[in-house]
Amino acid sequence: MAIRKPRGTQDFLPEQMINWHYIEQRMREICKVYGFNEIRTPAFEDTKLFLRGIGETTDVVQKEMYTFTTGDDGGSSFTLRPENTASAVRAYLENKVYGKEGLTKWYYMGPMFRHDKPQAGRYRQFHQFGAEVLGSQSPVVDSEVICMVVQLLKDFGLKDLNVEVNSVGCPTCRPVYREKLIEFFEPKKEQLCSDCQERLYKNPLRILDCKNETCKSLSVGAPEIHEHLCEECHDHFEELKTYLTAANVQYTLNPRLVRGLDYYTKTAFEVQYTPLGAQSAVAGGGRYDGLVEELDGPHTPAIGFAMGMERLLLALEKQNLLPEPTVEPSAFVVALGDVAKVEAFKICQALHDAYVTVEMDGQGKSMKAQLKYANKINAKYVIILGDDELARGEAIIRFMETSEQETVPLDTVSERITSLVKG
Numbered sequence: 001m002a003i004r005k006p007r008g009t010q011d012f013l014p015e016q017m018i019n020w021h022y023i024e025q026r027m028r029e030i031c032k033v034y035g036f037n038e039i040r041t042p043a044f045e046d047t048k049l050f051l052r053g054i055g056e057t058t059d060v061v062q063k064e065m066y067t068f069t070t071g072d073d074g075g076s077s078f079t080l081r082p083e084n085t086a087s088a089v090r091a092y093l094e095n096k097v098y099g100k101e102g103l104t105k106w107y108y109m110g111p112m113f114r115h116d117k118p119q120a121g122r123y124r125q126f127h128q129f130g131a132e133v134l135g136s137q138s139p140v141v142d143s144e145v146i147c148m149v150v151q152l153l154k155d156f157g158l159k160d161l162n163v164e165v166n167s168v169g170c171p172t173c174r175p176v177y178r179e180k181l182i183e184f185f186e187p188k189k190e191q192l193c194s195d196c197q198e199r200l201y202k203n204p205l206r207i208l209d210c211k212n213e214t215c216k217s218l219s220v221g222a223p224e225i226h227e228h229l230c231e232e233c234h235d236h237f238e239e240l241k242t243y244l245t246a247a248n249v250q251y252t253l254n255p256r257l258v259r260g261l262d263y264y265t266k267t268a269f270e271v272q273y274t275p276l277g278a279q280s281a282v283a284g285g286g287r288y289d290g291l292v293e294e295l296d297g298p299h300t301p302a303i304g305f306a307m308g309m310e311r312l313l314l315a316l317e318k319q320n321l322l323p324e325p326t327v328e329p330s331a332f333v334v335a336l337g338d339v340a341k342v343e344a345f346k347i348c349q350a351l352h353d354a355y356v357t358v359e360m361d362g363q364g365k366s367m368k369a370q371l372k373y374a375n376k377i378n379a380k381y382v383i384i385l386g387d388d389e390l391a392r393g394e395a396i397i398r399f400m401e402t403s404e405q406e407t408v409p410l411d412t413v414s415e416r417i418t419s420l421v422k423g
């Protein structure tokens with residue numbers, strides 16, 4: 001049986017890569033405007049990074065990690081990164097970036113790996129575009145990060161985005177809220193799904209965003225975190241809302257938004273695009289003021305987000321918002337016979353030197369088939385090296401759009417094509 005790609009992974013062929021390049025370019029542009037610089041971290045890390053960083057009770061750590069050991073690393077355990085925030089913090093500490101700059105603004109793009117049940121919009125290898133700001137506790141930064149996400153999505157032409165925000169408190173106020181939730185859910189424990197029964201004492205906040213219908217109905221009337229925020233978290237959240245309003249960002253408050261990773265403190269947010277159906281979260285993020293310390297670094301408040309690139313592409317495709325591919329002017333050299341092929345090769349090299357897109361036949365095709373191929377690849381100019389022309393030291397340039405032809409001396413062909421293409 002032929003070998004196939006692993007379940008939940010995708011091949012992206014050149015037609016699709018055009019769209020990837022389009023979104024990546026716009027992501028880079030917006031990062032530049034907001035002052036973010038790109039980083040790249042390894043696709044796999046020491047498993048301990050994710051256990052400590054993301055949290056041992058999260059679904060990601062408990063069910064979704066691709067973890068492996070190799071014989072020659074003394075039994076060390078590695079994990080394909082399920083997300084990039086923990087890795088960014090690890091890189092921030094390992095490279096002692098905290099000592100070099102006051103505020104660090106990084107972005108990244110790349111593959112992440114989660115062993116989840118594949119479905120439309122959910123993959124086992126997927127790509128995230130994300131950004132992290134390390135070194136500020138100001139809600140101005142939270143709002144700026146949210147504004148950047150919303151602006152990017154809107155600039156792609158997406159409408160009807162739902163920006164949900166919440167505060168998940170901090171180590172001062174969350175334990176009190178946690179107790180309240182346990183008190184609320186304890187009498188209903190037997191009716192909760194098995195996952196939530198486990199979550200009850202480990203991470204009861206997660207019950208609030210369980211997708212199970214029974215758990216959803218059981219959590220109606222549950223205490224809301226807003227009633228339990230400490231003064232600092234309350235003020236931070238109020239300021240965040242003020243800045244979002246000032247920036248004209250429309251948002252909804254979702255007291256059930258708790259996010260699936262343990263490192264969040266204060267601000268949590270998600271951008272939903274409902275036409276995507278079940279996997280409608282295009283981006284999500286929040287503040288993680290304790291993560292740098294959790295990974296043995298100095299106290300460093302931070303905030304960030306990540307966007308699912310496949311989900312963004314699905315949304316753009318659904319709304320017909322992907323640009324028509326543009327055809328760059330290019331050339332094709334038609335040649336038959338050994339002498340003509342050497343001349344064709346020389347012309348191609350000269351044009352490649354000038355960064356003009358050009359190809360010649362490499363499959364022994366007939367003259368007719370070469371012309372057909374030139375048509376297929378949308379060559380704007382076709383250089384024909386026929387026997388008669390070659391004997392006279394000439395070549396024909398055919399303008400494919402108009403079918404007009406001109407004859408030029410062989411040694412000026414590449415200059416002529418270059419000036420036609422480059423203007």
Ligand code: HAM
Nearest residue numbers: 083085122123126281282283284285286304305306308
């Ligand atoms: P996350 O919510 O786990 O957050 O993932 C962010 C986004 O990645 C999701 O909103 C979704 O668009 C996409 N995504 C997640 N899982 C999959 C999947 N299996 N298939 C396709 N797309 C997926 C984080 O990863 C945090 N690191 C975000 C963050 C950065 N928080 C602070 N800084």
